[in-house]
Amino acid sequence: MKQELRQLLEDCIENGSESDLESLASLLRGVQQKIDMNSDTYIGHLLHxxxxxxxxxxxxxxxxxxxxxxxxxxxxxxxxxxxxxxxxxxxxxxxxxxxxxxxxxxxxxxxxxxxxxxxxxxxxxxxxxxxxxxxxxxxxxxxxxxxxxxxxxxxxxxxx
Structure with a gap:
């Protein structure tokens, strides 16, 4: 799974527009916040x-x-x-x-x-x-x- 995710991220970073990259960063920050807070749900974090x-x-x-x-x-x-x-x-x-x-x-x-x-x-x-x-x-x-x-x-x- 980790290798597949790394490849997906690399492809997005390489081929994404500035807007795509800003969106990806926002989503990743939301997931990181969910992990850091040991939360049960994603939606609040993904929407910040x-x-x-x-x-x-x-x-x-x-x-x-x-x-x-x-x-x-x-x-x-x-x-x-x-x-x-x-x-x-x-x-x-x-x-x-x-x-x-x-x-x-x-x-x-x-x-x-x-x-x-x-x-x-x-x-x-x-x-x-x-x-x-x-x-x-x-x-x-x-x-x-x-x-x-x-x-x-x-x-x-x-x-x-």
Whole structure:
């Protein structure tokens, strides 16, 4: 595996454009961060998520780069959905007592404007906290302050 990976990296370095190499470096930094932090998951590290949380809100910011662009050179809607779902789900899990977890049951997103600029930030707030579900809202902004998406999510409360 290591030899195959070395060859793949050498081929990418030799033949990749500057944008390809910047993207490869970003992905490798994310994998290295996952390894260094002994984390269980990749997605937060690969997207370089910066998370701020308190009992009422969760805000996640990611850098915008070519890795997350669609063919129109704007943030892919699925990336926006992923960051919104992560912010909302993180908050839902944060407010639960030990032994319980929250998983996405339903996610509704309204895309408003293109994701462009340097960063994408998603902020989540609890709308309802019941015994079986938590309902959360989320808003995605680009770094110029323009709202690019609004979402709501329902999360099942489960035993871990």
């Amino acid at each position: 998520m910066d998370r701020k949380m308190d009992k009422n809100t969760c805000e996640i910011t990611i850098p915008i780069n070519p890795i997350i662009h669609n063919n129109l050179d704007i943030v892919h809607g699925g990336i926006t959905a992923t960051v919104l779902d992560t912010a909302m789900g993180s908050l839902a899990n944060y407010v639960l007592p030990e032994g319980l977890g929250a998983v996405t049951n339903q996610l509704n997103i309204h895309y408003i404007a293109p994701g462009i600029g340097d960063t994408l930030s998603c902020k989540a707030d609890i709308i309802h906290h019941g015994t079986k579900t938590i309902v959360v809202s989320g808003t995605a902004y680009r770094n110029d302050g323009k709202k690019i998406a609004y979402a709501t999510g329902t999360f099942f409360i489960i035993n871990k």
